[in-house]
Amino acid sequence: MLTPLRHSRRGITRQRDTRMIRMALAAMAALTLAACNRPAIDAADPWAVLHPWDHGRPGIEKLDTGVEYVVVRKGDGKTPAPSVRDRVEVKYEGRLAKEGIIFDSSYQRGETSVFQVNGVIPGWRDGLQKMQPGDMFMFWIPSAQGYGERGAGMQIPPNSDLMFQVELVRVLSDPWPKALPWPTDASDIVRLPSGLEYRSVESGPSDGASPSDTDVVVVHFEGRLEDPDYQVGDTFEEKLDSSLVVSTYAEGEPKQFLVSGLTPGWREAVKLMRPGDRWMARIPPQINYGDDSADRIPPNSTVIYEIELLAFGPPQPDSLPPAP
Template sequence: MALSSATSSLEETAIKIEDSGLPETKAIGTQGLRKQILRKGNSWQTPFPGDDVEVLFSGCVEGGECLYPSRDKGTSFRFKLGQNEVIKGWDEGVATMKKGERAVFTIPPNLAYGELGSPPLIPPNSTLIFDIEMLSWTTIRDITGDGGILKKITKEGEGWATPREADQVLVKYEARLENGTVVSKSEKGVEFNVGDETDCLCPALSKAVKTMRRGEKAELAVKFSYGLRQNRNEATEIDNGVPSDSNLSIELELLSWKSVVDVTGDKKVLKKIMKAGEGFDRPNEGSLVKVIYLGKLKDGTIFERKGSNEEPFEFTTLEEQINEGLDRAIMTMKRGEQAVVTVSSEHVDSNDVSGIAKEELFYEVELIDFIKDKPFWKMETEEKIEACERKKNDGNVLFEAGKFWRASRKLQSMLSLTMLSLMMRSLLQMPYGCHVI
């Protein structure tokens, strides 16, 4: 393609841009790179350094010959962004492109081949002009920062959320050795808890899923330090004779997950959300709540059943009417939420399960509705005094009984009410015109 025809093509494109109302040429960075968008992209995302990008392009030397007409040949060009596989102007320019975008880049010599040029087509100190169309890219992420787990997304997931520590995930995977031999494969989805590296095939799975969105598929390149472990509890059979120091290639798909909340902060009471609730409000201490719940032992034996759809069970939170762990878990729930609450034996007493030694308990619970305790700012003066006195007395009784967490809650609540009352009184006594900071 001669210079005259290349220049003519760019001039025609410029006229179309002016007529279409698309952005005019703009500077990229401070070293003279310029970009003129021919067609806007169809998303908001742009590639990151290290991503495998795929483009169509044509180009020419300003005042010279046509270069590398991949667009004319109908073949795409792939390279790793930001890895010096192409000229610097390409790395900087393509990094600004969205999927489906097409743009013309004017690249100065200092971002191209500089004083030396690239004989015979590119003379020294040449400015280059490229028409580039972004087809797609695949992200390669170094999950651990040491090259131990590299992830390439092969199918984008949905939404923005990713699993967090302790969440129960459902995945499908296929693990191979570097020579292609399959060493483990999940025919159906398998579940494990994020962070429990003994509960899945290898530590790489637990670490990788924390970076994935629902429905995402990815390829993992796993070094042996994050690969097979001898202490795993994962049920899928692994071919005999596979050494634990093998590097792996894993195809991983995140099907879904259930959020798990550490209610007490020490993993002694865990809440697994089975159905999300509505709104943002949750019961507080002293709320009147309506629930349906079923208590089970580890072997599935039902030891307690409370409430029904027709007549939910009513109780007041933190008044020792139900198991303390379950009580605290319900205070983290929203209206309509359904959850499975696991209570360790340390939060179980003889009143919870009569005739049975302390053991882990499981509750299937649904929060139907609740009415919060009357807020302090709605109370009359006498009500405030009574509330403080009641909380102080309740706290002292609980402290003497060795129930320190509940005692601290009562006393903290009493102190908060007292301090707020004093602050309100001070504000009301301030003279007009005083600035409150």
């Protein structure tokens, strides 16, 4: 038979346990309600919700490097994420994480930008490899994965944490492993009487027009010497570095040129292209610079170019840069 004392203690214990359970349930409900009450992220203006950055926000992904990101919008997931050797076409906006001050924005410029994945700051490099075309992410990048102690010009002070809205438009696969050395005898190489040789990497709409001598073309391009001074034992990456003479991809912005002002090989190539075409073209010296030199191109050099025709049209009053 139970004594009243023992019975009373059991009752007190049950009441205490019940109160603790109720308190835990109330706390869980409060957390759930708080999460539910968080405003939804609008892809049209994700900054309104995500700045200032909340490191404890549900849904934040964290990399070992300290980079954090939130998926704002997912693409269709059909195209793989880029590798470090790929180039990417992106829309983006960068701000100082603390102040929210914009220091760069392709949205404000009304254009996309193209970068090589291994040519950007570490935080971007690692983050881009998590994305697929169509994705929009918001990144928080600690200073060590951004511009570190040096900063960047007047706009990014030293030791600044950064935030970036990044939209991955497309991935441009690296064509150079199949272009160096140049495969002259390959079945997909087109050889013209002038000496120009090319292969198509990507094709734009087949019903598009081609530029004429009087047009201005907007192009991305990268040029490498066919016979640079390789060192014995050089890796392919080292050969790429030593052969590079020019790259708008590295600069992040395309160039505009009047077709009639181009070298004969360039002129012949772009007049055969349509917007959206991307070619690898081998241009020998007799239709390029001949006995002359140009920047990093020595006399009598054959140059292999990656050329992407973005657009063309009649000249505008603005001055044009020198042709490649």
